[in-house]
Each structure stands twice: as structure tokens, then as C-alpha cells.
Amino acid sequence: MKKDIHPEYHEITVTMTDGTEFKTRSTLKGETLRLDIDPKSHPAWTGQHRLIDTGGQIAKFNKRFAAFGLK
Template identity: 65%
Template sequence: MKPNIHPDYHQIKVIMTDGTEYTTRSTYGNSGDVMKLEIDSKSHPAWTGQHRIIDTAGQVARFNKRFAGLKV
């Protein structure tokens, strides 16, 4: 293998959506950094089977307001 081409592999702390924390090794950030997840296997519809609408910056509200008068 070529020397000095691989990223630094170090320990980081991961915080899940429910607040659970664990330590793992990763190339993310620097040693001791914290990665806070917004979506993980406990909240993502692919794993839970429940579909939630995640309103990002009021986009769902804007959509509903814009198309409120539209009848199907």
C-alpha cells in the first residue's frame, strides 16, 4: 500500500435521535468529535414502517397554503 494516503481513523461519539450515545471509530471529523443524527434506524420510515412528514423550513405549510383551494 502507498504510505500517507489513507484518512485518519479515530474515535467519535454518535448521538442517535432518541438521545442514545455510543462511541465508534470513523474517518468523520477529528478525534473526539460528536456526530448528532437527525434520522436513524429508529426514526426512518424504511425501518419503522411509519411515514412521517418532516417539515423543513415550513415547506409543507407553504404547499398546503398554496394549494388549499384546489379541489380534486
């Protein structure tokens, strides 16, 4: 490999939605990666539909369109 053109490849900690952690190697800047959706919570793997509102997007939508009578 050519020198000084590739990102640093180092060990990081991945935190799942239920709090479990595992270590892997990545070029991600930082030491940790926190997942919002993972195989333990995603409907494709669990078979259950569940709304996940991480950034308040659902509340923002409901507030914006409350005048239309949508719930």
C-alpha cells in the same frame, strides 16, 4: 499502506435521534455525528409514516405555495 495519503481514522461518538449514544471509529472530521434519521425513527424500520422537518423545509414550502390553497 503508503504514509500521509490516508485520512486519520479515530473514535467518534454517534448521537441517535432519541439521545442515545455509541462510539465507533471513522474518518469523519470532528468528534461527534448527530443523526437526523436513524432506525428508531425511519419509516422503513418502524412501519409508521411520520414527517421529519429538520430544516424548516415543510414550513418553507407551505409559505411559498399558500396562495395556491395547498395545505
